[in-house]
Amino acid sequence: MGPNKHDLIRALKLQPHIEGGLFRRTFSSSSSVHRPSDQKKRLTLSSIYYLLTDDHRVSYMAENKSDIIRFFHSGSPITYYVVSPDGELTKFILGSDIHNGHVPQFATVGGSWLGAVLERGEYGLLSEAVAPGFEYEDMKMVRREDVERKFPHLVDRIGHLLR
Numbered sequence: 276m277g278p279n280k281h282d283l284i285r286a287l288k289l290q291p292h293i294e295g296g297l298f299r300r301t302f303s304s305s306s307s308v309h310r311p312s313d314q315k316k317r318l319t320l321s322s323i324y325y326l327l328t329d330d331h332r333v334s335y336m337a338e339n340k341s342d343i344i345r346f347f348h349s350g351s352p353i354t355y356y357v358v359s360p361d362g363e364l365t366k367f368i369l370g371s372d373i374h375n376g377h378v379p380q381f382a383t384v385g386g387s388w389l390g391a392v393l394e395r396g397e398y399g400l401l402s403e404a405v406a407p408g409f410e411y412e413d414m415k416m417v418r419r420e421d422v423e424r425k426f427p428h429l430v431d432r433i434g435h436l437l438r
Contacts, residue, residue: 318408351396
């Protein structure tokens, strides 16, 4: 029998995340780059563990300026809703069952909106690699007003991911 959510939270030293779920930064690059969009200096790369549980099922919709790759590790699949900068909504199921449409990893470009739901099960564990490296000032929570203003056709489809 594998670990349960409490084992993972303890062993991986996870803490609450602003978007929902739990996380811990696992890597911060020692090198840096200047982000092309505004020339701000950022770490070349950072990574985290991220966990959604039956107590914290939703990762609320947020926008990040960096590109992010997500890698599934264990547990139940997680459904991701990604809105591209031009307003196209794509759904990914991050998980291990490739015969049923799951993907073990996927990437999003900076400027995308992203939210997720653990539809069933006790937990879903993944990692994220962020380039340029994550900084809190580079992300913002997406509000209902943002969706109504930029992409009103999506309000009903992603409303459950908004705080």
